[in-house]
Amino acid sequence: MGDYHTLVERLRPQRRLAIAFSGGIDSSLVARAAVDAGIDALAITVDGPLFSRRSMAQAAEVAQEIGISQVVVTTDYLPLEQSPQRCHHCKAVLARIWKQTAREHGYGRVADGVTGAELADPRLPGARAAGQAGIWHPLAEAGMEEDDIRGTARRLGLSTWKAPGESCLASRVAFGEPVTRGKLHMVEAAEDHLHSLIGSGVVRVRLHGGLARIEVDPDDFSTLLHHRTSIARTLLKLGFDQVTLDLQGYRSGSMHVSRQGP
DSSP, X not given: OOOHHHHHHHHGGGSEEEXXXXXXXXHHHHHHHHHHTTOEEEEEEEESTTSOHHHHHHHHHHHHHHTOEEEEEEOOOOOOOOSTTHHXXXXXHHHHHHHHHHHHTTOOOEEOOOOHHHHHOTTOHHHHHHHHTTOBOHHHHHTOOHHHHHHHHHHHTOTTTTOOOOOOGGXXXXXXXXXXXXXXXXXXXXXXXXXXXXXXXXXXXXXXXXXXXXXXXXXXXXXXXHTHHHHHHHHHHHTOSEEEEOTTOOOTTXXXXXXXXX
């Protein structure tokens, strides 16, 4: 287990540091630690078709909450890769954007919110791709994992302490299928509708051809089933052919694991 003091002390010698900032709990804690370390820090947020409007709004709000300067860089990038290595290719592209933006603003090093567990998870090739591109992982070095991070964020009063993890919208598209703006818009609109019903809980709408496979926490099943008629009607209007509820519930990286039980 790691601790926040170790994280802050690892950041302090940097003096100037850019942070790949999504506004999620992990990158938010790194940003807060940079502020507490008293260093000159810049939050770099990439915007584009891969990222929901919800996540962009959250990133802006959390940066203001923490008191860190934020730069938003817009890109039209869409991944061409359709294999399970898609995330690796995407993260390599994002790393180039983070590093270039950092250099343009006078920052020599970029850190992110990747943890040691993510680096060890074969379902998350993007975490390793960032490191291979030269992005620093201070949380992993400090030994802080999910429980440490959430507990620390709660103690510090960060609004993200109980927020579910997020990932880019491309992670909702089944491997072997092209990622298009139209598909991403469908997924985002579908997830927005489900969030309007269950609030801020975790929501994933996985796209398999024309089928929408909904993943939420099992505690939210009853709410979705209560609204099943309106959910089906809304998602069919968005362009999905079929709408299903995954009875295994939300699983991170479930596109990589298909036939395992819960």
